[in-house]
Amino acid sequence: MPLHAILLEAVRVARSPVWMPPDGASHGPALDHLMRWNLIAFCLCFLVAHAWLIAAVLRKRTPKRSMAPNALPWIILIALCAMYVWMAVTAQRLWAENRFVGPAPAAMQIEVVGEQFQWYFRYPGEDAAFGTTRPELVNAAEGNPLGLDVRDARGKDDVVSSVLVLPVGREADLRLRSLDVIHGFFVPGMRLKENAVPGLVLHVHFTPSVIGTYPILCSQVCGSGHARMQAMLSVVSQAEFQEWLAARGRARIEEGAP
């Protein structure tokens, strides 16, 4: 590759700013703020340390007057430790807000199920209760990818979708499951990641705040189709959501399958 092409490429890389995708969740701005400050603080540390290092390399003579470096490293150490404490405390506050406290009782329940290499989303329907599922009943070809047990009446109105549709401004409480191996439920635009672990039901909750579509990725290597195990989150208005859910519910009753 000729040199000018490499230079052009370098300019192109430098000109395309790469950052987190736009945030669409209500807890996102605080997290983005924290991320920005952390990156700025550590960039400064990196630059100062390297300025020091380069200066040390370039020095040809030891200064006659001692720099009295004995106190300086300790001062820097204490300052850095104070910064670490600040980081631990601020980040902990955010973590506790999201993970120590459960969702509000009014939050909408949705089940997220990962399987090689597909995400499924189940809405409990009008009875607000999920029907029983059993792994031996799983049969995606016959329209029952989650193994819903028809003997359980609570499952009759469950809606299973391959798109996650959420109404804007309403808290969503996800119950994450996996049928087979560990998957990672990652929605960069919602600043949300939690593994889906077989044998466990894990809850995460968040409130989408901006209407739009957001990619859902798998962030834990799960087999040969890992990179294409993606789905779409669609955040819509409350009215649109009701309409979509009702249509899906009707379709399920007509077809007798999700």
Add this chain to the structure above:
Amino acid sequence: VRLRVFTTNHRELGTLYLLLALAAVIAGTLLSLIMRLHRVWPDLALPFFGTIKPEGYLALVTMHGTLMIFFVLTTAPQIGFANLVLPEQIGARSMAFPRLNAAAFWLTALALLVLLAAFFVPQGAPISGWTSYPPLSAVAAAGPGEGAGMDLWLASIGVFCLASWLGAVNMLVTILGERRVGMTWPRLPMTVWAWLVTSILTLLVFSVLLAAIILLFSDRHFGSSFFVPRGDLINGHIVGHGDGSPLLWLHLFWFFGHPEVYIAVLPGMGLATSLFANFARRRVAGYRVMAAMLVVIGLLGLVVWGHHMFVSGMNPYAGTAFALTTIAIAVPSTVEVLGWLAMLWGGRLRLRTPMLFALGFLSFFIAGGLTGPILAQPALDAYLHNTFFVVAHFHLVMAMAGVFSIFGGIYYWFPLMTGRMMNETLGKLHFWITLIAAYGTFFPMHFSGLAGEPRHYERLTGPVTSFSAIAANERGITFSALLLASAQLIFLWNVFASARRGPAAETNPWEATTLEWAPEMARGRVERGPYEYEILANETNFHPQWEMASKQE
């Protein structure tokens, strides 16, 4: 030095270990280049490989990680360099158990062969990454490579655990029992402190890894269910009959996996300290603090494993506890870095090639270390976990810092291995290209990670996202990686040409003070510290550890 294959001589074994690590690093690097090319041009047909299938890419990732972490970063700086110089540095004639030592090397070589054999069995190498999370790794039907390939992986790492134990027992007994009269704890070179800590860590954590591997093997073949939950449904068959937990594997694996990182990087820290003292001609200010911090890092390293599991389903309160221990480990690391920066501040550094690589080690240790506290915050890690930000972090702080310390050690101890010096001009050229290309390769990965690009993605364009914003960034990384790998040809040429025709080395070419450079006849009591360098007016002076205290000039 003549090199016999079946030897019990520790220095020859050290060289053999380094050659084994060289073979592994060449293989691992080639695998990573194929990965880089595939990520940028997914439809490119490569000679021998053809176009790469998704499972082929994941097999490359798995084997790259396994080769580099176990057979390069665990092997070379620890048991490789320790065999080369540890007995001499403490004034011993040899390692405590020479035949055990040879057995450990041959087990390591066997483990490497078994691992590489995984490429050649039906369905190829495993695809579950070097962390091998079950149930993917527990069930052959979960994916290509999870059958025979995974069994070979488990066998290889099991044998590697045994070999590491033997090596660690040998190092530990040598350090505890074979020191020459007068080689007290405060007179140990910092490398020996590091090997002391890593050998204790190796004994503790490789036992847990071996146990975990045996449990996983048992799940695969003997019908147990340690890691597979009830009702687990893989490829249309219910495989979970007991009530196991995949999280158990994560705990066992990371209890090993995190200290493993320190096993890889602590010897580099010890070596950098020695090289800074030598090439700055200064004592190590705060020697006792620096040594103590190596021990503290090792101890704290045993209680931070949960920071790999913030989003794994582990209790969020446990996440907080592990976040605190992890932030705490930043303190001794910061002390080490400040200690080094203070040592260097006096200037007048002798910028020979080993020193340049030690400075490079420091640069990467800082660059990669600084993102550690970011990833230690569960709230931020809940976004960054398993993205390229993490790939950038550990390639800088573990891989590049580790590799630069290995290069530093090879340039520095080459005269001991061959009686010849390496070429300085080629060494400096190698250093500068490698430094720039390594930053060019791994620094931009932070941005891919911030954009949300997960690890282990064989292509950027998926059903709902194209990651088009990072395509240019990714291309830059690939070009830089190609440059980084090509620059290593300079090193290979330098090593093999200098070993044959390099200028003959003097007995103590770096004017060093530690005992591996002592002339043959020096066999007295040790009466000095390891770093007695001083600068008087414009003259520098030094007192090697083999010099009698009464004979001061």
